[in-house]
Amino acid sequence: MSAILETVGVNKTFGAVTAARDINVSVAKHEIVGIIGANGAGKTTFVNMVTGWLPPSTGRIRFDGRDITGLAPRKITRLGICRSFQVAQVFMTATVFDNLMIALGIADAHGLGVLLPLRVRAREERADAILRRYQMQDYRDQPASTLPQGIRKLLDIAMAMVAQPKVLLLDEPTSGISVEEKFPLMDIVMGALKEEGVTVLFVEHDMEIVSRYVSRVLAFYQGEIICDAPPAEALADPKVKEFVIGDDLHNQTLLQAGALQDGAQEVSDARG
Numbered sequence: 001m002s003a004i005l006e007t008v009g010v011n012k013t014f015g016a017v018t019a020a021r022d023i024n025v026s027v028a029k030h031e032i033v034g035i036i037g038a039n040g041a042g043k044t045t046f047v048n049m050v051t052g053w054l055p056p057s058t059g060r061i062r063f064d065g066r067d068i069t070g071l072a073p074r075k076i077t078r079l080g081i082c083r084s085f086q087v088a089q090v091f092m093t094a095t096v097f098d099n100l101m102i103a104l105g106i107a108d109a110h111g112l113g114v115l116l117p118l119r120v121r122a123r124e125e126r127a128d129a130i131l132r133r134y135q136m137q138d139y140r141d142q143p144a145s146t147l148p149q150g151i152r153k154l155l156d157i158a159m160a161m162v163a164q165p166k167v168l169l170l171d172e173p174t175s176g177i178s179v180e181e182k183f184p185l186m187d188i189v190m191g192a193l194k195e196e197g198v199t200v201l202f203v204e205h206d207m208e209i210v211s212r213y214v215s216r217v218l219a220f221y222q223g224e225i226i227c228d229a230p231p232a233e234a235l236a237d238p239k240v241k242e243f244v245i246g247d248d249l250h251n252q253t254l255l256q257a258g259a260l261q262d263g264a265q266e267v268s269d270a271r272g
């Protein structure tokens with residue numbers, strides 16, 4: 001499979017701090033990649049560099065056959081890399097439907113994807129189709145401020161997808177979501193993203209989510225990638241156990257109970 005996103009020898013320093021050290025990653029189209037690491041490991045720096053929020057100190061970043069190193073975030077978004085943040089970036093007083101209409105209007109104005117020739121009626125139809133794909137029809141006319149946290153996240157991700165990006169970066173899609181909500185939410189998100197055929201990279205601290213939904217794990221520690229492997233392998237890696245999973249008591253308990261290896265093994269088996 002051809003690479004859609006590639007980083008070559010990427011480094012980032014902030015004064016004496018090295019936040020990214022020799023990052024070499026090649027992501028194929030349609031991969032679902034989990035980015036893990038303890039606090040301060042360099043995950044956000046990596047995401048910021050790929051999305052143009054931070055220029056690398058050295059190294060190159062390529063997207064879809066083009067060098068995007070140092071391009072402005074807006075330019076990178078227009079080329080087809082979108083991102084969604086840990087805290088949902090929605091218009092709180094607007095309804096779910098109107099939030100989508102605003103996002104579609106912005107995408108139209110910027111000439112993103114195939115949306116340019118669409119007029120309002122067509123835009124409304126598209127907004128309703130998005131509501132169905134992300135299973136938010138019941139919330140259509142509700143202001144975003146009144147939504148359950150999980151639905152607000154769904155809306156945020158759906159809005160990021162309006163521009164029909166080729167690559168989507170998500171920052172902890174399940175943070176702030178209850179244990180009961182997290183799997184149903186991720187089933188909807190991942191089902192919809194798979195239908196859209198987008199390549200996904202997401203930062204995640206919850207190893208149950210990682211083991212269930214990703215095809216590949218990038219584990220960061222002190223600015224370096226210490227493991228790049230399928231989830232079953234990555235979550236069993238001694239360095240990952242020591243420097244990533246060992247950092248989180250909840251994950252450690254799951255690991256000891258065998259839940260992570262089992263979950264990761266199931267994912268790995270299912271993917272052959």
Ligand SMILES: Nc1ncnc2c1ncn2[C@@H]1O[C@H](COP(=O)(O)OP(=O)(O)OP(=O)(O)O)[C@@H](O)[C@H]1O
Pocket residue numbers: 014017018019037038039040041042043044045046220
């Ligand atoms: N703008 C900045 N100025 C100075 N140091 C920074 C800056 N941004 C990040 N760092 C440092 O770079 C290192 C990596 O930080 P980064 O935010 O990428 O980690 P992270 O893995 O995303 O952590 P978290 O899970 O807490 O968000 C840390 O030591 C951090 O303090």
